[in-house]
Amino acid sequence: MSSVPASRTHAPGEFLHNFHGGLKLRHYKRMSCLHPVTRPPMPEHLSLALKQHVGDRSIALVKPGQQVLKGEVLARPASGFGALLHAPTSGRIAAIDEQPVISRQHPVDTCITLIPDDRDEWHSDCQRMIPDWRQMSGEELLKRIADAGIVGLGGAVFPTHRKLKGHWAQPIKTLILNGAECEPYISCDEMLMREHPEQILLGAQIVARTLGTVEHIVIALEDQMGEVEDDFKRAQRIVDDPRIAICRVRKIYPEGGERQLIKVLTGLEVPSGGYPQQLGIVCLNVGTAWSVKRALVDRVPLIERYVTVTGAVQEPRNWLTLLGTPVRHLIEASGGLQPQVNRLVMGGPVMGMAISDDAISVTKGFNCLLALRPEQLRDPTHSMPCINCSECVRVCPARLMPQLLYHSIRTGDIRQTSELALFDCIECGCCDLVCPSHIPLTEYFRLGKSQLRSSLREQQRASKSEQRHQARNQRLEAQQALRAERRAARQQAAADQQQAQQTIAAALARVRGKQARGSAPQADDSEESGA
Amino acid sequence: MKFSWSGAPHVPAQTSVANVMLQVLLALTPGVIALSWFFGIGVWIQLLLALLFAYGLEYLMLRWRRQPVKPFITDYSAAVTAMLFAVCIPPLSPWWASLAGMLFAIVIAKHLFGGLGHNRFNPAMVGMAVLLISFPQLFTHWSPPRELAEVQLSLSQVLSIIFTGNPIVTGGWDALTLATPLDTLRTGSARGLLVTEVRVAPIFGTFGGLGWEWVANWYLLGGLWLMYRGIIHWRVPVALLATVVLLTTPLYLFDPDANPLPLQHIFSGATVLAAFFIATDPVSGCSTPRGQLLFGCGVAAITLAIRRWGAYPDGVAFAILIMNMFAPLIDRYTRPRVFGHSE
Ligand code: SF4
Ligand code: SF4
Numbered sequence: 001m002s003s004v005p006a007s008r009t010h011a012p013g014e015f016l017h018n019f020h021g022g023l024k025l026r027h028y029k030r031m032s033c034l035h036p037v038t039r040p041p042m043p044e045h046l047s048l049a050l051k052q053h054v055g056d057r058s059i060a061l062v063k064p065g066q067q068v069l070k071g072e073v074l075a076r077p078a079s080g081f082g083a084l085l086h087a088p089t090s091g092r093i094a095a096i097d098e099q100p101v102i103s104r105q106h107p108v109d110t111c112i113t114l115i116p117d118d119r120d121e122w123h124s125d126c127q128r129m130i131p132d133w134r135q136m137s138g139e140e141l142l143k144r145i146a147d148a149g150i151v152g153l154g155g156a157v158f159p160t161h162r163k164l165k166g167h168w169a170q171p172i173k174t175l176i177l178n179g180a181e182c183e184p185y186i187s188c189d190e191m192l193m194r195e196h197p198e199q200i201l202l203g204a205q206i207v208a209r210t211l212g213t214v215e216h217i218v219i220a221l222e223d224q225m226g227e228v229e230d231d232f233k234r235a236q237r238i239v240d241d242p243r244i245a246i247c248r249v250r251k252i253y254p255e256g257g258e259r260q261l262i263k264v265l266t267g268l269e270v271p272s273g274g275y276p277q278q279l280g281i282v283c284l285n286v287g288t289a290w291s292v293k294r295a296l297v298d299r300v301p302l303i304e305r306y307v308t309v310t311g312a313v314q315e316p317r318n319w320l321t322l323l324g325t326p327v328r329h330l331i332e333a334s335g336g337l338q339p340q341v342n343r344l345v346m347g348g349p350v351m352g353m354a355i356s357d358d359a360i361s362v363t364k365g366f367n368c369l370l371a372l373r374p375e376q377l378r379d380p381t382h383s384m385p386c387i388n389c390s391e392c393v394r395v396c397p398a399r400l401m402p403q404l405l406y407h408s409i410r411t412g413d414i415r416q417t418s419e420l421a422l423f424d425c426i427e428c429g430c431c432d433l434v435c436p437s438h439i440p441l442t443e444y445f446r447l448g449k450s451q452l453r454s455s456l457r458e459q460q461r462a463s464k465s466e467q468r469h470q471a472r473n474q475r476l477e478a479q480q481a482l483r484a485e486r487r488a489a490r491q492q493a494a495a496d497q498q499q500a501q502q503t504i505a506a507a508l509a510r511v512r513g514k515q516a517r518g519s520a521p522q523a524d525d526s527e528e529s530g531a
Numbered sequence: 532m533k534f535s536w537s538g539a540p541h542v543p544a545q546t547s548v549a550n551v552m553l554q555v556l557l558a559l560t561p562g563v564i565a566l567s568w569f570f571g572i573g574v575w576i577q578l579l580l581a582l583l584f585a586y587g588l589e590y591l592m593l594r595w596r597r598q599p600v601k602p603f604i605t606d607y608s609a610a611v612t613a614m615l616f617a618v619c620i621p622p623l624s625p626w627w628a629s630l631a632g633m634l635f636a637i638v639i640a641k642h643l644f645g646g647l648g649h650n651r652f653n654p655a656m657v658g659m660a661v662l663l664i665s666f667p668q669l670f671t672h673w674s675p676p677r678e679l680a681e682v683q684l685s686l687s688q689v690l691s692i693i694f695t696g697n698p699i700v701t702g703g704w705d706a707l708t709l710a711t712p713l714d715t716l717r718t719g720s721a722r723g724l725l726v727t728e729v730r731v732a733p734i735f736g737t738f739g740g741l742g743w744e745w746v747a748n749w750y751l752l753g754g755l756w757l758m759y760r761g762i763i764h765w766r767v768p769v770a771l772l773a774t775v776v777l778l779t780t781p782l783y784l785f786d787p788d789a790n791p792l793p794l795q796h797i798f799s800g801a802t803v804l805a806a807f808f809i810a811t812d813p814v815s816g817c818s819t820p821r822g823q824l825l826f827g828c829g830v831a832a833i834t835l836a837i838r839r840w841g842a843y844p845d846g847v848a849f850a851i852l853i854m855n856m857f858a859p860l861i862d863r864y865t866r867p868r869v870f871g872h873s874e
Pocket of ligand 1: 385386387388389390391392393402403406431434435436437438439441
């Protein structure tokens with residue numbers, strides 16, 4: 001199985017390819033799709049983490065006590081790489097301090113606390129008329145996307161303007177909108193697509209204009225989203241763009257993963273460590289496209305998003321949620337937790353991150369809040385030895401050998417770990433789910449990656465200091481050689497001088513001899529000529 | 532409010548080692564019932580003996596290795612080993628055969644190699660191979676299938692044969708045992724008889740051995756059920772059976788007098804059992820897709836070679852052990868191409 005160049009003959013999405021492995025999971029999505037999406041009541045305070053994107057840290061542009069308006073920029077990345085953060089509503093900045101956030105490495109981080117004043121008053125920037133996006137250049141569109149603070153809303157939170165910018169070997173011909181939300185429970189994209197298919201298509205068109213060279217816009221849906229497809233078909237008639245194709249893909253987890261989706265739609269594999277752009281493809285989440293439309297048409301920066309609140313809550317549903325809304329507030333709005341819930345997860349059950357504190361607030365990448373009871377979790381206390389059943393090999397979409405990776409990480413065999421291509425693990429958790437021995441494989445792989453990274457850094461440092469050492473040796477040698485040269489030159493010079501002196505002395509002697517007979521001339525200048 | 536933390540995934544366990552092993556045991560059961568139907572109550576006694584020794588030794592070894600006893604004793608892996616061993620030895624074998632077999636299987640092949648998941652070799656086959664080599668005469672004492680049995684043994688008679696080792700009936704062992712189909716073929720061809728001549732012996736059935744073919748059918752059924760349940764996958768069994776057919780069909784077509792029908796190979800001896808239950812043992816087998824195909828092919832080829840040229844009538848145990856040796860190497864060179872890597 002090599003990457004078949006089938007896309008040469010088929011348009012993307014026209015012919016569906018397979019990817020290796022994956023799992024059929026029950027979806028549990030219906031329960032949160034029963035109510036139309038509305039906004040929860042305004043929380044008493046919003047807590048906005050400064051860093052909600054991939055990239056550099058941000059610096060706050062406001063001070064405690066300051067009054068801000070809705071849509072005003074609150075924070076800016078320290079350098080160019082990152083995304084702006086805007087005030088989700090008008091109010092007063094109460095504090096800028098350390099608060100719990102969702103992160104593996106830093107459980108607390110700087111957050112801006114905003115007390116809403118319930119006036120919801122827009123900042124003038126968001127009121128100003130802007131020209132029609134169809135009249136704008138790609139540059140201008142990019143700048144406005146950046147100004148709106150848009151990041152990938154599928155969970156990757158990569159700054160969208162960065163994704164759309166850049167020079168690639170191939171022109172970007174294919175834009176994929178990822179609506180294949182393959183993890184169980186999460187339904188925010190599905191609800192968004194049901195409610196705003198036209199706006200999503202519009203957003204896609206704007207992105208396509210930004211990229212300039214797009215020939216295909218593929219909307220990828222899941223197999224069971226028949227209704228959504230109909231909605232899109234209707235919207236497509238209104239938008240009327242021949243580039244748009246709607247495509248339903250098999251529902252196999254992790255089909256919605258970027259790399260898997262690209263493989264399914266085009267038959268191409270994104271090179272290891274590379275980017276889809278290298279294949280002339282850009283893949284965006286449908287929510288991101290919607291935010292682009294809102295920024296360019298409605299002049300609303302990214303201040304709210306669809307969030308699914310589901311699992312063991314009284315009324316599972318989707319909310320259009322302001323960034324910074326505390327998780328606790330969302331739970332209350334959804335009728336509270338069912339008894340015995342002991343795990344909160346941001347995201348889906350398979351890849352989501354556990355939240356240990358319900359004071360944490362919604363960020364740009366927050367797609368789903370999932371509450372689980374103990375019986376919906378795996379008993380973490382006991383795992384058996386690996387019995388080499390190769391179930392993990394069978395389901396791994398990256399075609400790795402998870403059981404060997406696990407052994408090499410456990411034994412600390414760094415070389416073997418990197419030879420088995422640990423960095424190509426997408427942490428999808430498939431291996432974990434099928435392992436009869438209940439080994440927390442994915443957790444091992446996360447650990448292994450950080451070990452591998454630090455050992456690579458170590459190596460780099462070592463090779464750098466090795467280089468430094470060599471450079472120093474060379475420098476010393478060069479210095480020595482130079483010194484030796486100088487010494488030789490000096491000796492030579494001394495010898496010359498001696499000779500010259502002797503000559504002079506001889507000459508002097510002669511002169512003196514003559515002098516004795518006649519007058520005495522100035523002879524001491526001769527020193528200089530000898531030097 | 533605070534909540535518990537752990538890394539993803541947050542999903543309840545779908546299966547367990549015990550569950551997998553239990554399903555294997557279940558799948559083996561029809562075959563065992565058929566075996567006892569044809570070869571008598573001795574089959575059950577061998578099974579009980581093997582289980583008893585297996586669990587006794589497993590417990591002692593776990594204690595000795597200071598391992599937690601409960602999770603390992605309840606994983607049913609020792610039961611699978613015992614069951615596979617018990618169905619491979621003659622039903623009237625003396626009691627110490629099970630003890631010796633389980634000593635080598637559980638103590639040496641399993642626990643001295645590091646316990647569950649660490650055994651390089653299939654424990655049941657290690658036990659079998661040791662007996663085959665050390666006490667080859669044991670395996671000449673197969674009971675005849677019920678249709679051909681001269682004497683009907685009662686339970687107490689069977690027990691006394693197993694525990695004293697004396698053939699208590701008149702006529703001795705000769706009255707109690709009958710050469711297996713594979714033995715018959717072997718001795719037949721050694722005497723220069725044609726296969727067709729040998730095959731008229733009453734021990735042969737429609738396409739395999741009388742009785743044997745039915746047992747094999749039930750193993751096949753159990754194996755297919757395991758496949759349906761996703762406990763085993765098609766690669767090893769299909770590769771193994773296909774190789775048997777592919778290697779024997781040309782010979783048969785070329786000279787049907789000297790070579791048995793391909794189906795004969797499949798339905799006699801332990802071929803089907805090996806294809807679905809022994810060669811599919813995960814721990815000592817291959818784990819890459821291509822590796823599993825090779826593993827199946829290898830077992831089949833070596834089994835056939837031993838049947839034809841070797842000193843033993845059925846070479847399944849040795850074939851499995853030999854391929855166990857190669858499994859890590861095969862795995863090493865058949866790793867799949869990682870997604871996004873070039874070939
Ligand atoms: S699924 Fe678990 S037990 Fe099976 S091979 Fe993989 S790690 Fe080992
Ligand atoms: S988590 Fe990594 S190793 Fe496991 S199945 Fe997914 S990609 Fe493969």
